[in-house]
Amino acid sequence: xxxxxxxxxQLALCLSPMALGIFISMKVFNIPDITTDGSYTxxxxxxxxxxxxxxxxGATLIMSMLAGALAGVCTxxxxxxxxxxxxxxxxxxxxxxxxxxxxxxxxxxxxLINVNTIFKVFSFSENNIIVDLIVSGIIVILILFLLGYLLxxxxxxxxxxTGNNPIMTTAFGINxxxxxxxxxxxxxxxxxxxxxxxxxxxxxxxxxxxxxxxITGLGSVLIAGxxxxxxxxxxxxxxxxxxxxxxxVFQMVLAFALSLGIDPNLLKLVTALFxxxxxxxxxxxxxxxxx
Amino acid sequence: MIEIQHISKTFNKGKEDEVKALTDIxxxxxxxxxxxxxxxxxxxxxxxFNIIQGTEHPTLGKVFINNNDITNLEEFKRSKxxxxxxxxxGHGTAPDLSIGENFRLAALRTKSKTLQIGNxxxxxxxxxxxxxxLGMGLxxxxxxxxGSLSGGQRQALTLLxxxxxxTNVLLMDEPTAALDPKxxxxxxxxxxxxxxxxxxxxxxxxxxxxDAHQYGNRLLQFKEGAIIRDxxxxxxSSLTLPDLYNWF
Numbered sequence: 001x002x003x004x005x006x007x008x009x010q011l012a013l014c015l016s017p018m019a020l021g022i023f024i025s026m027k028v029f030n031i032p033d034i035t036t037d038g039s040y041t042x043x044x045x046x047x048x049x050x051x052x053x054x055x056x057x058g059a060t061l062i063m064s065m066l067a068g069a070l071a072g073v074c075t076x077x078x079x080x081x082x083x084x085x086x087x088x089x090x091x092x093x094x095x096x097x098x099x100x101x102x103x104x105x106x107x108x109x110x111x112l113i114n115v116n117t118i119f120k121v122f123s124f125s126e127n128n129i130i131v132d133l134i135v136s137g138i139i140v141i142l143i144l145f146l147l148g149y150l151l152x153x154x155x156x157x158x159x160x161x162t163g164n165n166p167i168m169t170t171a172f173g174i175n176x177x178x179x180x181x182x183x184x185x186x187x188x189x190x191x192x193x194x195x196x197x198x199x200x201x202x203x204x205x206x207x208x209x210x211x212x213x214x215i216t217g218l219g220s221v222l223i224a225g226x227x228x229x230x231x232x233x234x235x236x237x238x239x240x241x242x243x244x245x246x247x248x249v250f251q252m253v254l255a256f257a258l259s260l261g262i263d264p265n266l267l268k269l270v271t272a273l274f275x276x277x278x279x280x281x282x283x284x285x286x287x288x289x290x291x
Numbered sequence: 292m293i294e295i296q297h298i299s300k301t302f303n304k305g306k307e308d309e310v311k312a313l314t315d316i317x318x319x320x321x322x323x324x325x326x327x328x329x330x331x332x333x334x335x336x337x338x339x340f341n342i343i344q345g346t347e348h349p350t351l352g353k354v355f356i357n358n359n360d361i362t363n364l365e366e367f368k369r370s371k372x373x374x375x376x377x378x379x380x381g382h383g384t385a386p387d388l389s390i391g392e393n394f395r396l397a398a399l400r401t402k403s404k405t406l407q408i409g410n411x412x413x414x415x416x417x418x419x420x421x422x423x424x425l426g427m428g429l430x431x432x433x434x435x436x437x438g439s440l441s442g443g444q445r446q447a448l449t450l451l452x453x454x455x456x457x458t459n460v461l462l463m464d465e466p467t468a469a470l471d472p473k474x475x476x477x478x479x480x481x482x483x484x485x486x487x488x489x490x491x492x493x494x495x496x497x498x499x500x501x502d503a504h505q506y507g508n509r510l511l512q513f514k515e516g517a518i519i520r521d522x523x524x525x526x527x528s529s530l531t532l533p534d535l536y537n538w539f
Contacts, residue, residue: 157404164387168385
């Protein structure tokens with residue numbers, strides 16, 4: 001039973017970079033970017049193909065993140081330069097990526113058996129579950145630290161100001177289009193990193209593994225938003241760990257639903273209803289506050 | 292120095308709803324001048340402003356600042372030459388960012404935004420003294436979000452922010468329109484002080500003839516897309532408020 005929840009925690013840690021990516025596009029830049037479904041699978045397909053051809057782990061990590069970033073650049077370019085709605089830009093790239101992913105993968109599913117995954121390389125203990133948790137935990141902490149630094153730097157302030165008040169940033173010499181493209185690229189490189197982690201954790205990459213994953217990230221960010229209001233946290237560096245907390249809460253709720261004996265086929269329905277529930281709760285909450 | 296040469300601006304040219312917003316305007320504004328701009332709605336003063344700050348480009352004519360031709364320079368690139376105060380205090384600041392972070396961006400208006408942490412202790416100390424000079428008690432709120440302040444407080448900070456980096460020209464588009472009378476006077480007094488003490492060139496659009504009479508050392512009146520009055524320093528000080536009312 002406890003292993004059941006440990007697995008959920010593990011998955012939450014693997015999906016945290018993606019949730020942080022959604023936080024960047026949605027909260028920092030105020031852009032609803034759903035390239036995620038495609039760039040997550042892209043990260044996973046690049047990982048599966050490179051690892052099964054025995055490329056080094058480091059190179060695979062960099063390439064899966066770069067691939068995600070490239071997908072983000074496409075969405076950002078379509079949105080900011082061609083002036084196409086952000087949602088539509090994301091859908092276009094996501095749809096195109098399905099074919100790209102199939103081409104890279106060669107078939108619909110590639111297993112990672114007898115491959116040195118990131119979890120096997122660092123296996124310092126007999127207990128696989130603990131090893132997996134520690135490895136992904138360290139990666140998440142590293143990402144939190146780097147992202148926290150970035151968002152507090154002068155460049156990061158420019159990024160946050162662009163999403164907050166584009167009129168002001170234009171007057172302060174910031175090229176809003178350029179910085180948005182960089183931001184969406186950053187968000188999707190993190191999503192690619194999640195694809196990299198999850199494919200190795202589950203031991204395969206599948207062409208359909210990304211379907212609906214954006215909802216998971218969205219849910220995590222929404223939970224983080226509620227926590228943020230709850231504890232009245234305004235500093236950016238402290239908001240990021242909340243997103244990870246949101247991802248963990250999200251997976252725990254899903255694990256709880258499964259433990260109640262819900263048909264796994266209904267999991268996506270449960271996920272969507274859960275996100276709807278969070279949105280409704282925060283909407284009602286802010287209404288009550290106003291009255 | 293701003294030099295405007297034969298500027299015309301026509302909207303929807305050749306269509307039924309063609310509007311001639313400006314027709315053949317030429318004017319030179321010298322360094323250190325505090326220019327008040329008045330005129331009815333639709334007189335062209337906003338278009339004149341937008342052309343200087345790059346929100347719109349002229350149909351005909353040229354704009355120079357310090358002898359650089361900026362007629363077709365993109366808006367965000369002009370920030371190196373002009374600093375702007377918006378009518379809506381919300382437009383000049385980012386509400387979710389702290390006061391310190393807003394000031395940091397302002398300090399980098401003409402510089403590149405790098406990966407270093409610039410909003411550090413040293414920087415906060417530097418702006419603390421500046422903010423204290425406003426006498427609004429905001430110097431202890433540097434880490435608070437800008438959005439938690441009132442419109443008047445935000446506008447006063449915006450004004451300070453505008454001179455954080457090298458500034459040639461400050462454009463103020465009805466900066467006090469959204470403020471209560473007391474905050475409005477504070478803003479204008481700060482602007483007046485910056486003009487006198489730092490020799491900052493300021494262009495300020497206002498609908499208040501009282502303010503136009505009291506502040507500045509040059510007065511322009513716009514009407515139907517042209518400058519119909521250009522009153523220089525000595526002449527302006529001998530104007531009375533009833534004189535101004537008679538112009539409308």
